[in-house]
Amino acid sequence: MPAEHEPAKGAQIHVGVIGLGTISALHMEGYRLAEDIARITAVCDTAEAAAAAHAQRLDAKAYSDYEELLADPGVDMVDVLLPHSLHVPVVQAALQAGKHVLVEKPMAPTSAACEELVCMAREAGLTFTVAENTRFVDAYLEVERLINDDAIGSVRSVRTFISGSEVERLRDATLWKGRRDGTVGGAVMDAGAHTFYLFGWLFGGVTEVRAQSAKLVEESEVEDNALVTGRLGNGGLFSAEFSFTAEIPWGERLEVYGSKGSIIVDQLVDPPVMLYKGEYDFDGNPVTSVARDVLWWKGSSIAAGVRDFVAALSAGRPPKIDPEDGVQAMRVVEAAYESIERDGARVTIEPRRA
Ligand SMILES: NC(=O)c1ccc[n+]([C@@H]2O[C@H](COP(=O)([O-])OP(=O)(O)OC[C@H]3O[C@@H](n4cnc5c(N)ncnc54)[C@H](O)[C@@H]3O)[C@@H](O)[C@H]2O)c1
Numbered sequence: 001m002p003a004e005h006e007p008a009k010g011a012q013i014h015v016g017v018i019g020l021g022t023i024s025a026l027h028m029e030g031y032r033l034a035e036d037i038a039r040i041t042a043v044c045d046t047a048e049a050a051a052a053a054h055a056q057r058l059d060a061k062a063y064s065d066y067e068e069l070l071a072d073p074g075v076d077m078v079d080v081l082l083p084h085s086l087h088v089p090v091v092q093a094a095l096q097a098g099k100h101v102l103v104e105k106p107m108a109p110t111s112a113a114c115e116e117l118v119c120m121a122r123e124a125g126l127t128f129t130v131a132e133n134t135r136f137v138d139a140y141l142e143v144e145r146l147i148n149d150d151a152i153g154s155v156r157s158v159r160t161f162i163s164g165s166e167v168e169r170l171r172d173a174t175l176w177k178g179r180r181d182g183t184v185g186g187a188v189m190d191a192g193a194h195t196f197y198l199f200g201w202l203f204g205g206v207t208e209v210r211a212q213s214a215k216l217v218e219e220s221e222v223e224d225n226a227l228v229t230g231r232l233g234n235g236g237l238f239s240a241e242f243s244f245t246a247e248i249p250w251g252e253r254l255e256v257y258g259s260k261g262s263i264i265v266d267q268l269v270d271p272p273v274m275l276y277k278g279e280y281d282f283d284g285n286p287v288t289s290v291a292r293d294v295l296w297w298k299g300s301s302i303a304a305g306v307r308d309f310v311a312a313l314s315a316g317r318p319p320k321i322d323p324e325d326g327v328q329a330m331r332v333v334e335a336a337y338e339s340i341e342r343d344g345a346r347v348t349i350e351p352r353r354a
Contacts, residue, residue: 015077016042018045033307098124105193211336
């Protein structure tokens, strides 16, 4: 017998999308890829015209009040694509309404709130996780494979950089991006959720951090640049840098230095993944399984994550993203903010709970 809220195996999943802003097009691409198992039956945005236009295009119902969408019996799961400060109330209401939930990152702006959501979903027997696209980025999947194949030996140190320009959005007082009451935090909250998930997935997590930040966009209320350094669970050191004022196409860079070789990922260069087999490997080895795609490398990973969530619901298996890993990423984000508050002091992080 399926659990109370579990869709029958193989049944089509009926999806309600809440929040029809920037990221929604990529989530909708995920549902298009999953059209054999899922269909968007309802959409919601306080911008009524946007909701009506999407509803007409998708042959779905339009709502401007998310509570009304949650009361719709024709919705099995909801996808929450809202400003950060709305994640907790909307996910809580969705779980109370008996809906499975996928929520964009950060799952919630504090680790305690993340834990409460995970616990609430578990007790209700509902599937819930965070839409952490990092796990579906082709280049990082290749890094996982190379590490597992022992291509670089044991990992000694890691460096990351997430960069792009949010200057215009941060300046705009009508948008939530640069307002503390909408984001709860800036670059560390927004981009750190990705990097610290990556560290948990591939490098044994983070055990301590030291961090500093800068706010260069005068009209904004949140930090737009940050440097977080610290220790990985495997004993090595890391540095993670975030810049929302970099005038360059959005990209991510990952450098992994191991005992036998190193891997450099840079989404803007061709090829984006290079493997170096030691100090005399001056030319390096292009990892040809990952093609350069500056426009779509991220979008395709977001769509793949959405597809995985509905495929998991349809098959009655857990999604690839364990929500506990989203909680742990948020513990590292919090530790970084504590360190920033304490002028770069060392802050330790509790290990991930089983
Ligand atoms: N995975 C990624 O790389 C990635 C990239 C961008 C954004 N995101 C995440 O996606 C989420 C949304 O970001 P975005 O850039 O799409 O934001 P956005 O501002 O473009 O869109 C938010 C939408 O929510 C609507 N909205 C606001 N309050 C509402 C309410 N009470 N009820 C219904 N609708 C409401 C707004 O009208 C807007 O259309 C955030 O959590 C963000 O961190 C993730």
